Amino acid sequence: MSVVNTSKWLREYIRERKKVTSQQYFELQRRLICEPIADYFEEFNDVQLHQYFLENGMFYPDAKILNELRVMEKNNIWKMLQSYYEMLRKEWSGEEANIFVFPIEKRNKLLMKELNGKMGISFHDVILLFITKDLSHKEIKALFTHEYNHVCRLAEQQKDFDELTLLDSMIIEGMAEVAVEKTIGEELLAPWVSLYSKEELFPYWHRIVDFLQVKGKEKHDPILYGDPSSRRGRFPKWFGYCLGYQIVSSYVKNNQGMKVKQLLSIDSKEILAKSDFALK
Template sequence: MFKEDRAKRVYQYLVNFGMYRPNRQTKEIYEKLVEQKVWGKVQSIFVKYKKLWRGPDIPIYIFPFEPHRKSKEKKSGVSFPDKLFLFIGHIEDDKEIEALFIHEYHHVCRIHNQKKQIEEYTLLDSIIMEGLAEHAVKQYCGKQYNAYWCQMYKEKELLKYWEEDFKENLNILKTEKLHDSLLFGLGPHPDMIGYCLGYYLVSNYLNQRNLADIRLFKSDSRVFIQSILDDE
């Protein structure tokens, strides 16, 4: 990705995921990241999980996080098959940085193991990918480091949205507009509903099983919804 895109378009895309805009506040964040030696810490975390997950050797780009008035989030990221970006704000707990890295690098490892083009990914693939990444965060950092959206909705609500919005749209492609609307909860859809549903589905599946990370990277997305389909 980005090979033929103009710099302005790439920058705007990254801004949507938390990339900083130049101002006094983000300059202070950058200076704090330097003081905390965040680049070195991330490198150590990368070495750890690259070995543990037999993951690919990719470049990691770290930038200040753009704080939002409507959100308490202090970090975010976005990953691609051949690179990942981490956007980090004022964070004192190094485990928060590790949790962010785990989530994004888990995506990279799963993409490498799934052996298909990004354009071929479906809504089901996307929600399961998000759920698996946060399950890894819980496994290695603890539940307290899970993203806020993991517990946004109760089971009854999730099952309602599953029936009404997701069940019949699992095969829509990543390139289709409805994909992001359901995944992120845009327009009339509840905020982050696809992410939360993915975490719910993965948790239900793994609560009854003890599977190695390597196996989960290779598992087809449909195995994680078999139990909910069987219950219907």
């Protein structure tokens, strides 16, 4: 298991796209890009994955990606990630993972402005990174660190996605950014970690303490991402992400010497109980 050389897939896609009409781009992308990845899954087929990838940052079928690809190849992105993955895996005694890298959809303003042109998604042993050619190696490493931390955390907790509680979901996101902070540096933290102070978070925190054990991603998302239409009242943008980081960060500060490898195996309830957000 390793970083897959998707540059070959992308080269083939660019080549084959010239031979078909624009109406056929979508199907071509599904066949050349998503079909091979579907082999790594039992529960999802290529059609489902294609839709999910497009919704979460992968370049649209009509995107101009040749220049993006050329720069990514020149910068040896795949080789760099393979070396970094091996280092992190050794340091964390981490899980094996298959890693796929593709250009991001640059016309998506949310991805480009709020997430600095990078997006990742992770499953139990599969990671996809969507990036622009303008990212430095350090920025790409930060993105990978976040996503690989998810893979290792899920393995340590031995939980499927549908078994995660709201608290688990917040801790997972917060822990991934603490891993970035400890491994890459504070300057590479995601923009959402510093959106709100602890004092600004507390009033909203008290609204959700009775729902921390609720399971189901669809129930977590309005709190994680913030949603003005939530039944429990409005939550600010990226609320649950920011709160998760504050919980894990304060736990680490309250437990000096804690390393990422140790952090991965600690139960979410214990992290909360020894954080600045401990329930009284």
